[in-house]
Amino acid sequence: MRALALLLALFAALAVVPLAADTYVVALVTRAMIFALAAVSLDFILGGAGLVSFGHAALMGIGAYGVGILMEEGTREALIAFPAAMAAAGLFALVTGAVSLKTRGVYFIMITLAFGQMAFFVAQSLSAYGGDDGLSLAARSTVAGQRWLKSPVTFHYATLGLLILITALCALILASPFGRVLRAAKENERRVRALGIDPYPYRLVAYGLAGAFAGLSGALLANLTEFVSPAFLSWHRSGELIVMVVAGAMAASALGVRAGGAGRLGGAVLGAVGVILVEEGLAHLTEHWRIVFGPLLVLLVLLGGWRGRRA
């Protein structure tokens, strides 16, 4: 129950932001929600299936480039560009996942990093689309021909709607028999195999879905910043997404939400929004905000362990 309460409280808080805040804060919170969407898609495979992907930013970046390249070629319509971006990212995830999922543990982390870096260098070499400098979008995407996304408030609510939709979808999938296989294989792969189920195809489908959802977040990010660049695909960004998911899960468990199912996804939303807002808040206080933020992360882990050991 606490898990659902956490999610509802978070979504309610995000929904009232435009009522009380100026354009700058609305754009900041929209950005936080876009990262929350990416973090949810990562947590879907990380928390749900135990697959730690260190190349998630590449999937996000492919979605962003999907929108950027289609716009450069004359297609501004979100109803075409967004599904295309999701398909491209999902396809990339399926192909690389087919190879990566043969490995386990740290080796999986590193092979996803390898594919992420390959995508990064490909983006860097796309000289027709800005290459290293990135690509400026002419404008935001249109929805059914209408320029709805131009208004910060509409964009905010559209992002919130998609975030709620994808979070609910991921939670439903994890609760379904399909998700049960994923979670069981995370706990004890040998037992799942002994029951006659090969987890590989389940994991591959989940990885592809996570790729499509991450692609959606990238498409939104490209629209928010009206700019895409290879930096969107860098491993730093993948690391940040992992930090959001893990920090969020630890913060959620500190609040008494059990890590599992929807509660986990709530942690990812909390982590992404929390990390972006804390970064922004500290950056207002001091130029050297990382000197505070770094030890905060260390403390979160060390204190979290203290709680865990007492339990």
Add this chain to the structure above:
Amino acid sequence: MSTTLLLVQVLNGLQLGVLLFLVAAGLTLVFGVMDVINLAHGVQYMLGAYLMVTATALTGSFWLGLPLALVAALVLGLVLERLVIRPLYGRDHLEQVLATFGVILFVNEGVKMVWGAAPLAIPMPDALSGSIRLMDGLNYTVYRLALLGAGLLVAGGLYLLVTRTRSGMLLRAGASNAPMVSALGVDIGALFAKVFAFGAMLAAFAGAMAGPILSVEPGMGDGLLILAFVVIVIGGIGSIRGAFVAALLVGLIDTLGRSFLTDLLKLVLPPSDATQVGPALASMSVYLLMACVLFFRPRGLFPAPA
């Protein structure tokens, strides 16, 4: 002309490989022996370079500065182990990633505050400056040769240390079964602390030695950290021998790819395509190598015995 260029690039590649090995050796030991993913290993490389800047400025000499910087790096390694790493033993890998990522942010910013964000330089020692003639038309910097030699020397010393000494025996025993070693009366905590600080010092040595040929700047360890992870994964986690082979392989492939791949592609592709594809392919060559190695040998080239 082409042969000498090839030879120079092979030497450059070996030298990058040796640097990578010095960083990867500590990383693979800490990972293999203590089962800790230490993302902060890259900042120890950077700290080595910065400590070297200060130590050479203080003493006015490269040769006095080097041991000073190494001792300082060793002490910092012990402090980091005590404050952050020790509570992380036996914890989830992701929690280790999160905590050591926090250390990266802290140290990178701290370095910016103490030494400034602008790149610094370490003066090259007089005895090693200048270049030497290896063969007709091939001059090579003495310092880079010395760096290569020093790295190979450390690699040899490390091999002897691990395979021939009592400390090395304890280290290998700790890697295969830490609780058993502890039950036999060895202070495993102290052993871990020593391994960690020693790894930190190796990384700092790499940073201090690379200082005179690279610019010393905040974040200089981040890119190298990722390459070092590539190296230990290709070599097989926990294997020093694997790290050595993989480091040289990665160093050579990366360097040779960057210098020759575009020209090679021009033989089969139109020149305009080759100049676009070449650099991208060269940049991703080590990652392609890693993906291929993991596909055929999911536990690396020299998997440590389970």
